Amino acid sequence: MKGSLIILSFFATGLLLGIFRWLPAEILHLNFSFYVLCALMFAVGISIGNDPNSLRQFRSLNPRFIFLPLMTVAGTFLGVVAVSFFLKNRSMTDCLSVGAGFGYYSLSSILITQYKGVELGTIALLSNIFREVITLLLAPWMVKYFGKLSPISAGGATTMDTTFPVIVRNSGKDYSILSIYHGLVMDLSVPFFVTFFCSL
């Protein structure tokens, strides 16, 4: 939660500086953010390749639950497609690329801004922040009515960091490895799905 507040405050600071023109607009025309994005993806790649433990942890996983990330992907895309019928000015692929953020708002909004423009990038940022907040607030209710896997699916790519404590508290300690595994798989899938839907 503290991490998302810091990120939101960076976004808000930029927003205010932009609205009141306290910074020269030339910064935006330099395509500066594209180079920073490439640097970010490079760094994300290094962190994945450099961590052999992440693969080793999966051995202690209940094999039946391995499919949970697939359920999360299928459920998310179906839900987003359903909503896209009500948003007449948004194409289905636009909605799918927002949904493919799976709560990973920082990376997905950055990618979508780069591929599809600032407007959809803003929707992606807000939508994926909402997803995280909904999971944080409603996790107890989800477990009660939809079983112990439901907050993990709802949390999407955030289940190994920001929503992890809430999941462990509500689903139980037995689900902590599943939660980390799910978050890792979803994390990795975000750049691929977002790029895929944006290129359609």
Add this chain to the structure above:
Amino acid sequence: MFTVLSFMFAGIAIGYLLRNKKIRFIHWVITTLIWLLLFLLGLEVGANETIVRQFGKLGFEAFLLAGGATLGSVVFAWILWLAVRNKTVKA
């Protein structure tokens, strides 16, 4: 568009080659770059008058998409939960 992904694959390769040498500061680098990029996104949104004017509408659309995505995945997780539990009970 795929330039971005190739940067990630280059990173994975280099990270893997250096796997015996822990690169601890990489998470700090990632966090800082994310802060910088979200600051730039805010700047770009704020400087764009059309978006500032319809911020409420964009927020509403974002909320609907978040609701649909969350509800869909919760229902699908429920299906897996029921399937696995039934199997365990029979066994």
